[in-house]
Amino acid sequence: MPSYNEALDLLTTEAQLAPPTTETVPLCDALNRISKCEYRSPFSTPKHDTSAMDGYALNAAATRTASPSTPIVFHVAGTMAAGDAAMVISGEPDSDASVYPCVEIMTGACFPEAIEGDQRPFDACVKLEDVDVLVGRGERPSGNRYIQVVKPLDANQNRRLAGGDFSEGDIVVEAGTRIQPRHIMALAAVGVKEVEVVRRIKVGVFSTGNELSADARSRVQDINGPYVTACLRDWCIDVDFLGVLDDVAETMVSELESRLRGNKYDIIISTGGVSTGRFDLIPAALEDLFARVVFHKIAIRPGHPGLFAKLPMPDANGPETAFFGMPGNPVASAAFLRFLVLPYVQRLQGQSPESAFKATIRRYHNDLETNGAIKHDTNGFGSLLSTCPVDKDVFRPGVFHRHEASKLDVMLINDHGPGKIKPFLGSNCWIHIPQGKSDLYEGDIVDVFLNE
Amino acid sequence: MPSYNEALDLLTTEAQLAPPTTETVPLCDALNRISKCEYRSPFSTPKHDTSAMDGYALNAAATRTASPSTPIVFHVAGTMAAGDAAMVISGEPDSDASVYPCVEIMTGACFPEAIEGDQRPFDACVKLEDVDVLVGRGERPSGNRYIQVVKPLDANQNRRLAGGDFSEGDIVVEAGTRIQPRHIMALAAVGVKEVEVVRRIKVGVFSTGNELSADARSRVQDINGPYVTACLRDWCIDVDFLGVLDDVAETMVSELESRLRGNKYDIIISTGGVSTGRFDLIPAALEDLFARVVFHKIAIRPGHPGLFAKLPMPDANGPETAFFGMPGNPVASAAFLRFLVLPYVQRLQGQSPESAFKATIRRYHNDLETNGAIKHDTNGFGSLLSTCPVDKDVFRPGVFHRHEASKLDVMLINDHGPGKIKPFLGSNCWIHIPQGKSDLYEGDIVDVFLNE
Numbered sequence: 001m002p003s004y005n006e007a008l009d010l011l012t013t014e015a016q017l018a019p020p021t022t023e024t025v026p027l028c029d030a031l032n033r034i035s036k037c038e039y040r041s042p043f044s045t046p047k048h049d050t051s052a053m054d055g056y057a058l059n060a061a062a063t064r065t066a067s068p069s070t071p072i073v074f075h076v077a078g079t080m081a082a083g084d085a086a087m088v089i090s091g092e093p094d095s096d097a098s099v100y101p102c103v104e105i106m107t108g109a110c111f112p113e114a115i116e117g118d119q120r121p122f123d124a125c126v127k128l129e130d131v132d133v134l135v136g137r138g139e140r141p142s143g144n145r146y147i148q149v150v151k152p153l154d155a156n157q158n159r160r161l162a163g164g165d166f167s168e169g170d171i172v173v174e175a176g177t178r179i180q181p182r183h184i185m186a187l188a189a190v191g192v193k194e195v196e197v198v199r200r201i202k203v204g205v206f207s208t209g210n211e212l213s214a215d216a217r218s219r220v221q222d223i224n225g226p227y228v229t230a231c232l233r234d235w236c237i238d239v240d241f242l243g244v245l246d247d248v249a250e251t252m253v254s255e256l257e258s259r260l261r262g263n264k265y266d267i268i269i270s271t272g273g274v275s276t277g278r279f280d281l282i283p284a285a286l287e288d289l290f291a292r293v294v295f296h297k298i299a300i301r302p303g304h305p306g307l308f309a310k311l312p313m314p315d316a317n318g319p320e321t322a323f324f325g326m327p328g329n330p331v332a333s334a335a336f337l338r339f340l341v342l343p344y345v346q347r348l349q350g351q352s353p354e355s356a357f358k359a360t361i362r363r364y365h366n367d368l369e370t371n372g373a374i375k376h377d378t379n380g381f382g383s384l385l386s387t388c389p390v391d392k393d394v395f396r397p398g399v400f401h402r403h404e405a406s407k408l409d410v411m412l413i414n415d416h417g418p419g420k421i422k423p424f425l426g427s428n429c430w431i432h433i434p435q436g437k438s439d440l441y442e443g444d445i446v447d448v449f450l451n452e
Numbered sequence: 453m454p455s456y457n458e459a460l461d462l463l464t465t466e467a468q469l470a471p472p473t474t475e476t477v478p479l480c481d482a483l484n485r486i487s488k489c490e491y492r493s494p495f496s497t498p499k500h501d502t503s504a505m506d507g508y509a510l511n512a513a514a515t516r517t518a519s520p521s522t523p524i525v526f527h528v529a530g531t532m533a534a535g536d537a538a539m540v541i542s543g544e545p546d547s548d549a550s551v552y553p554c555v556e557i558m559t560g561a562c563f564p565e566a567i568e569g570d571q572r573p574f575d576a577c578v579k580l581e582d583v584d585v586l587v588g589r590g591e592r593p594s595g596n597r598y599i600q601v602v603k604p605l606d607a608n609q610n611r612r613l614a615g616g617d618f619s620e621g622d623i624v625v626e627a628g629t630r631i632q633p634r635h636i637m638a639l640a641a642v643g644v645k646e647v648e649v650v651r652r653i654k655v656g657v658f659s660t661g662n663e664l665s666a667d668a669r670s671r672v673q674d675i676n677g678p679y680v681t682a683c684l685r686d687w688c689i690d691v692d693f694l695g696v697l698d699d700v701a702e703t704m705v706s707e708l709e710s711r712l713r714g715n716k717y718d719i720i721i722s723t724g725g726v727s728t729g730r731f732d733l734i735p736a737a738l739e740d741l742f743a744r745v746v747f748h749k750i751a752i753r754p755g756h757p758g759l760f761a762k763l764p765m766p767d768a769n770g771p772e773t774a775f776f777g778m779p780g781n782p783v784a785s786a787a788f789l790r791f792l793v794l795p796y797v798q799r800l801q802g803q804s805p806e807s808a809f810k811a812t813i814r815r816y817h818n819d820l821e822t823n824g825a826i827k828h829d830t831n832g833f834g835s836l837l838s839t840c841p842v843d844k845d846v847f848r849p850g851v852f853h854r855h856e857a858s859k860l861d862v863m864l865i866n867d868h869g870p871g872k873i874k875p876f877l878g879s880n881c882w883i884h885i886p887q888g889k890s891d892l893y894e895g896d897i898v899d900v901f902l903n904e
Binding site: 028031081082128184209230277409424 | 479480483484497498502504506531533534535536556558559560580581612616617618622624632633634635636637638640641643661662663664672673674675678679681682683685686693699727728729730731732780781782786807808809810811812854857858859860861869870871872873874876877879897903904
């Protein structure tokens with residue numbers, strides 16, 4: 001019986017045997033897909049010096065003596081909107097009015113360039129709100145616009161320098177990244193219009209058990225089918241629920257065989273029927289299908305009867321299909337799905353392993369259940385909370401708190417069991433207690449995986 | 453100019469004016485939908501005493517003297533699979549063989565019931581692995597099966613008592629819950645087959661700006677359109693990206709008007725064009741459309757130029773459409789979307805406000821960026837990190853750490869700006885610094901909203 005870590009190693013090896021193909025999707029369809037390769041910025045951004053404000057681009061040094069009583073007047077020589085090619089004009093004073101030029105400029109627009117050799121570059125932007133606009137009169141030609149600046153500007157004020165955001169070659173998205181909105185923002189910013197992503201993993205899900213089938217003597221609602229399907233969908237996996245398999249060996253074999261022949265699924269999952277009971281027919285069905293069983297039974301709790309196999313395509317030299325035979329108890333099945341199937345999918349997709357939250361484990365108090373902001377006191381620290389089998393990795397539902405003092409607490413639910421759904425419903429995380437840890441004391445630091 | 457909290461109050465009031473209708477969906481399609489009402493368990497679960505193991509149901513007291521040298525033999529009187537109606541048999545010893553009966557029982561199957569008046573109820577299950585199975589020979593009728601128990605059992609061992617999980621009337625899902633897989637598990641367990649959920653919110657998204665349009669002199673890639681669309685999709689909102697609006701007042705008015713006439717959207721969002729620049733034409737367009745502006749400009753940073761309005765249906769007495777005019781700077785737009793549009797959607801859907809993580813704020817260190825498991829030292833605590841405008845709520849990108857000592861740290865990114873995308877890409881959360889807080893010191897506790 002492999003340990004949990006050994007099982008993860010086996011899953012890793014098997015995932016590497018069957019890397020999924022890739023496809024190219026438009027950027028707008030890349031959300032939550034897994035990038036196949038690394039994306040780097042092909043250029044520095046912004047490409048040009050741009051304005052951070054709506055206002056007027058001008059030469060900062062020319063405003064040095066500006067004050068409300070001695071305003072500096074600039075002639076508005078043009079307008080630049082975002083996306084306009086940089087205007088090239090002389091930065092020297094107009095010959096007619098002896099005032100310096102400025103350029104009306106919108107947020108994101110390029111700074112105008114002064115003619116080569118000019119001593120007065122456009123190097124700052126005065127905000128729209130900070131100037132008075134004048135129209136030409138007296139010695140200034142009418143029809144022209146002017147602004148008055150009443151406060152000195154610093155060089156580069158409200159100016160975003162070219163290359164001040166991404167540099168050419170900066171990594172924007174690493175290979176194996178689940179593409180989130182901020183990656184889409186960054187890819188758009190560096191001009192990426194389509195993304196090479198891992199093809200969507202396709203999973204077929206069966207429930208097993210006569211009691212679930214339509215003509216059962218005492219109809220029992222299928223719980224695992226809807227739960228497993230929902231989890232996989234939530235993980236952005238393409239999933240088909242394939243129905244309930246009766247506890248009849250021939251039916252199981254022929255149903256699985258027909259799904260294998262179609263070669264439609266990367267993974268087939270069943271729940272129930274993997275243990276040692278008289279109606280646990282999955283292992284025998286797999287034998288009939290010439291399965292290569294990678295492991296059957298594993299040193300975890302709950303979920304230990306589960307199995308992982310590779311099934312050959314019947315009567316053909318096609319690719320193998322991964323098969324997870326999960327236990328029938330709902331919480332055992334949930335743990336197996338979360339801690340064995342999901343890691344397999346992540347490895348198939350080239351993702352890095354997840355990192356856990358670290359939290360301080362506490363005794364479960366019902367009155368804390370609904371109150372996220374409790375005092376983190378250390379009363380009770382050191383008292384025994386639970387004893388775990390030392391030879392197994394244990395996964396327990398817990399209640400995780402965002403704590404007011406920036407500490408993380410997690411409460412261990414003691415009234416639990418692989419068939420008990422109410423405590424699992426009331427939980428919002430899994431607590432992972434690794435093999436080798438037996439006594440769990442209040443105040444111990446544990447690994448927590450959110451399930452909110 | 454309203455404060456952030458005042459704006460939230462205005463959004464709440466407006467959301468209550470237009471509650472979305474509901475629809476009923478099959479349980480398997482309820483993932484990530486928002487429940488309209490509360491669901492309670494209509495009965496207690498399990499409905500019957502059931503077995504927690506594959507094994508044999510028997511009377512625990514009859515095993516009192518069992519040991520390897522003095523095994524107790526039971527006659528296997530029948531088999532119960534999950535879903536079978538409870539078998540009623542006599543718990544008294546067989547007349548022929550003077551052995552007590554037992555019933556082969558599968559995990560989840562009902563316990564057999566003893567005939568009324570019998571002193572020997574079936575009240576425990578011995579695990580399959582813990583017995584020897586005998587076939588009839590000698591004084592025991594051949595063809596019958598027997599088991600030998602070698603260890604005493606406790607009453608209720610491996611027996612799940614009826615009502616031991618959900619009680620009748622227990623709340624399974626509260627109104628306004630985003631339905632997650634564990635809710636689906638619990639609803640299935642209590643027999644719920646369809647769920648009344650809030651109709652999916654429908655949002656139309658425009659970008660604005662001549663620089664983004666196909667015939668721009670110097671083509672600029674639209675960043676906000678893809679980002680906003682991706683975020684809304686990630687929040688399970690039904691979203692259409694409606695394209696880029698040129699900075700031409702008539703076009704804006706006619707485009708918006710045609711979308712309003714269709715009455716297809718609960719919310720229309722635009723990015724850009726809401727500030728005071730010459731091409732900021734959204735406010736004027738709204739005026740032409742007889743908009744009721746709820747707020748324009750708000751005391752937040754970034755994102756202050758944004759607006760929220762309700763637009764009447766043109767030339768008709770239809771319902772108003774909500775309109776968010778978001779700023780054009782990508783990070784300002786992202787903050788406005790996250791902290792104003794999302795709360796409006798949540799209120800429309802009847803969800804409770806989110807709760808933040810509390811984390812200790814730290815100075816940004818580049819070497820910590822990629823290392824989630826760092827020591828939480830207090831060097832530098834008390835040193836000034838940043839000064840925020842005291843009259844505004846400030847939202848800043850941050851880097852959040854799962855800390856090995858069950859403490860949460862968040863690093864403030866100092867090199868930031870509403871137009872800088874690289875720092876936002878490198879962040880995994882928002883830090884919210886409320887109005888009234890000016891100086892931010894290392895070691896302060898702040899509110900953090902994950903953005904992973």
